[in-house]
Every structure is written in structure tokens, then in C-alpha cells.
Amino acid sequence: MATHKLLLLPGDGIGPEVMGEVKRLIDWLNAAGIAKFETDTGLVGGSAYDAHKVSISEGDMAKAKDADAVIFGAVGGPKWDAVPYEVRPEAGLLRLRKDLALFANLRPAVCYPALADASSLKREAVEGLDIMIVRELTGGVYFGEPKTITDLGNGQKRAIDTQVYDTYEIERIGRVAFELARKRKNKVTSMEKRNVMKSGVLWNEVMTQVHKREYPDVTLEHQLADSGGMMLVKWPKQFDVIVTDNLFGDMLSDIAAMLTGSLGMLPSASLGEVDVKSKKRKALYEPVHGSAPDIAGKGLANPIAMISSFGMALRYSFDMGDLADKVDAAIAAVLASGLRTADIKSEGTTSASTTQMGEAILKEL
């Protein structure tokens, strides 16, 4: 059995608690002889700043590059609101994405039937929802230069951010979306603002070409990002795979996640290119939710998004799709049994702490 190297980066807030439940699962998989994971841990975000005055240390970056997959909790919190911009908690996450070249961010927005009523949307609008948002993650306004604040004198400052996209960046994220669509409902909706942004014009043009040239069997639709956002709110089930840039993807994937009512449940995967020699790809897995500093350390956090993110690692990094299915089934079964952490508690269900939820899922497995 191959040994897989994992780097666990719990981060801040509820990160360490939810990561603890993944660690429990990994230990069990190792002990039961189902898989062989070698784990190491590191610091990222505010916790790295507190220890080393950086958002991630060079040592931990080296470990991340060496690992077969990085499992990431969450970063940030009001405690670090005043730290310098360059070492703010989010910088650690952004550096991991950029330096590992994790250009493809997969964010499934799935509505768990047991939780449909937790959505602010009507049940019929979200029940059975299953869409996949494919967000470009290493380009756009997140990393484009210049990115500066300049003092103009007279009490005036000028802030600049730059959105940059090259053809190859759009092509490769397009391919990820089309490949995924082929295994799903075979439809891709590309979203940009071509009526206002030159990057939207190029995005639209390149997606159209990739489609025509390589994926004519998949249905491709184009939507302006603003009206795409509206259609997500109005009738999300019209979508299958949505592909969009870094900033629109940030907004739209969060909104899609919130629609499901299952925010505390949703995982994500950030993937690099497959290396031609080793056939491996760099990858980082993280829950969609944030560090929730207000409930940190109280045993209230929902570990399902984190466990489900580890499930995505099994599927996308270690070719253990069957085991990933079992993890998903265990989560569904525990929910069906009525066990709930505080964020998804409703009448007639049973309260569980972070640990109790993690243990219950493991027991199901």
C-alpha cells in the first residue's frame, strides 16, 4: 500500500477543532489498515503570526510543497485586524494557493435533504440542488500587479488593484470545468462581465474556443456575472457546472453555498496541474466556511465541511473514490439519524458537539 504524505494546517478559530476530527478519521484509517497516511502539521494565518510574525513560515511552505496534499482549516479573526497587510492571516492561504499553483478551486454546492429547511430559500428551490462551482484561483485581481496604495499628497491616496488573465490560464480552468461536466449533467455556464471588462471579453472568447475545439459534446452557456448571480438566487437548479474567475468565483461560490442552507457542511478542493512525469498534482482541501472566532474553542463547530474536504482529498488526490463515497454516506447517515451541531440544529433533532459529531461519523464508517 502506498504511503501518502499529508500536511495538516489547522489555522485559526475553529480550525484546530474541526481538524481534530479529520485527524481522528486518519488515525482510524491507518489503524484499520485501510490506508497509509503520514501526517505532519504546521501553522498558518494568525497562529503563524503569533508564533513567527509571518502568515506562514518558510519551513511550513517547504512541507506543503513536499506533501501529497495539504488539509487546511481556516484563517483569520478580529485578533489580527491590525497586523501589517503583508502578514495578515489570509496572506498565508493566498501564498499556498499561488506557490503551489493551485489554479482550480472546486466548490460543490449541495443541499443535504435533511437540511433543506435551514435554507432561507423555499424548499422547492433548493431541495436536491447539486452544482459545482469551478473558480480560477491563482490569477485575476487577487495577484495582478500593480497592487499598491500611493500617497498623492493633499490628503489623497490612490489604491490600485489589477485584474490580469492570460489565454492559458482561462484554457486550463475551462478544461477542468468541461471534464467535470462530462461526469455530471454535461453543462457548463461561464460567467464574466464582458460588457464592462476586457478580461471578461477574453474569458468569453477563450471559453468559446476551448469548447468548440475540445469539448463540443458539452453544453456551454455564457452569463454575465451579475445576472448569473441573480439566476443563482432565483433558480439555482438550472446550473450544473459554473466556471468563473477568482473574484467572481469568491462571491458566487459563497452565495451558492449559502443558498443550500448547508454552509457548515460544504468542502472545497484547490488543485494544481497534473505533473506529466509523476502523474501527481498538488492539492489543498479546505472547508468553505471561515474561522468563526466567536464560537472557537467551545466544541460548537460543525466538523462536517472539514471531514467532507478530506473526502475530496481521497477522491481527487488519492484515487480512493469508493472510500470517499463511504465518507459521504456516513455523513448523510449521521444527519438522517438526527444528530446536529449547533449551526444546523432544528426542532426534534439531537444536539452534538464537534467531537460527538466526528465520532458518530467514524462509527458509521
Next chain:
Amino acid sequence: MATHKLLLLPGDGIGPEVMGEVKRLIDWLNAAGIAKFETDTGLVGGSAYDAHKVSISEGDMAKAKDADAVIFGAVGGPKWDAVPYEVRPEAGLLRLRKDLALFANLRPAVCYPALADASSLKREAVEGLDIMIVRELTGGVYFGEPKTITDLGNGQKRAIDTQVYDTYEIERIGRVAFELARKRKNKVTSMEKRNVMKSGVLWNEVMTQVHKREYPDVTLEHQLADSGGMMLVKWPKQFDVIVTDNLFGDMLSDIAAMLTGSLGMLPSASLGEVDVKSKKRKALYEPVHGSAPDIAGKGLANPIAMISSFGMALRYSFDMGDLADKVDAAIAAVLASGLRTADIKSEGTTSASTTQMGEAILKEL
């Protein structure tokens, strides 16, 4: 009685039909001696392109600059998908905004009680909703330079858009938001992505200063734009006034509009600075909805957003708040009577064409 000069720019798609109902209202106000409007009309968008190969002619731009207010329908449609970028329909609207210096876009998101069930959200989440989105409209990534597509050779192109904000641009839009809040629930939520964008850092800093210096009596909260979007979907009633940049404002105001279920009903105002001498300000009023080419020319369009936009003109350009209130009340009364255009039709209500709806509102007045 002062004479007010209006320029009507119906635009494309359903624009001319809904503008027709505003014209009917204006004619009646003139005939009844309630007000004195002098109207002129012009072409914008695809209709201007068809006539002159531009998105708005210099002649019509001159009329717009000369008018006391511009009443704008909608632009765009698949017919003009292939026209050159510089003369695409949207360019006409963007030029009007920029050349008239209409930096403040006011987009109320109000849920009409009679229509609460049309929302994809649960009734309790949207009933009574009344928020105001204040969007910066002449800066940011919409107008920043460079804004280019360059051929890099090797089949590669590079697209660049630039987000630029200066201190004064953030200050003046902040003031608009704080002033509005004082007449409402006294709360402003500022949204940006300071964790990723330098413009977000400056935005946050300037809003905080304006608040401290000039509006300490108003409550100011800061939200990251992505989680702000989530909170809009989850529980929109937590907001009063939201102030945000051009691109986030585009996304967030559309999403807020869709939440209400009243998209065909929502107006907007785009305002310039008040001139110290004349005490006047440039202004453009337009419905939030688009040109809906699929239903154009069929008498199906809902004229309420357009009429309500004219109502905003009465309020913000002509100091006729009482008359604006009467227009709002007439719209509410007609809805309460059960009259509905196709977009908002539900069981047990009476169908109305564009014209019938316009006439009914006028009759109420």
C-alpha cells in the same frame, strides 16, 4: 412654476414600451397643471448603433448634459453581440454615467408585500424588506486604465482591467450613504475585500475616517463583500444602507433586487455632485431590470420599475417628494387591486398589459 427639462432615452428591447408609460404620466402631469416638464428624446445603446454606428451620439450627449434629468430605459440584446467593443450598447450607458459624473447609484431593494410570494426566499425572510444599496458608479474597474487586450504571440493574449480608487471618490460616496442612513434606520454597512484588495484597504480606511469625522451619530459596520453577499441571502433585513464599489455594487444590488421577488418593480437613481452655484445636480434614472429582448414589443413588460424610477426623479431632482409619495402609493394600490403584468402574475390576480398597467397607475393618481 419652474420648467424642468427631461431627456428621455428609451434604449433597446422593452425600453421604449416602459418609457411610453412614463411619457403618459408626464403628459398628464403637464396637462393637469401639476408640473411643467419639457421633454426631448434621444437614442442610446443598440438603437443608437443601428442609426449612427455609435452607442450614443454627440448630439444626444449634449442634450443629456443640458437636461435637468435623464430618464433611461434599458440597453443591449443579442442583436448587438458582435458589434465592436467600443460601440457595444452598454458603452452608451457607461459614457452617460462617466461624462455626467454620476458617481452615486442609489438602488433601493424593497419587497412589495403583494409580491412577497414571488421571491425564491421564504416569506419571513423578505416580507417588509427595505434596504438601500449605494453603489459607487464612476470609478473602480469599470473605468480604470490600463484596460486592454494585448497579443503576446504564440497564440497567447493578455487581458488587463484596473481597479482604481482615490480618497475623494470614497469620501463622497460615503457621505451619500451616511446622509441617506440618517433619514432611514441610521445604519451603514460598508463592503469591500480588504483581505485581498488594496482598494479594499483604502475603502475601509476612508469610510472609517468619514464616519468618525462627520457622521459619528450613524452606526457603521464593515463586511467583506463575499460574506456580505452571504448575509444578504441569509437574512437581508439585517441591513439598512449598504455602500460599496462599482463592481461589488453591480453584483450585490442585483442579488438584493432578486431577493425581493420584485425585480420588475425596482427603480434606481444615479446622481452627480450638487453644484454650489445652481444647487442642481446631474441625474439619470433607470429601472434595475434589463432590456429583456425576449419579450420586447409584446406588451408584456412591467412598466412599474420605470415609473418608479421617474418617481425617484421627482424626489431627488425636482424636490417633489409629495408627488413621488403619491406615485408610490398609486403603484401599491394598483398591486393591491390584483392587477399584474406577466412577470409577477400569480393565481387569483388579473392580467394586465404594459399599457393597462400604466393606465391603471395613472387613474389611481
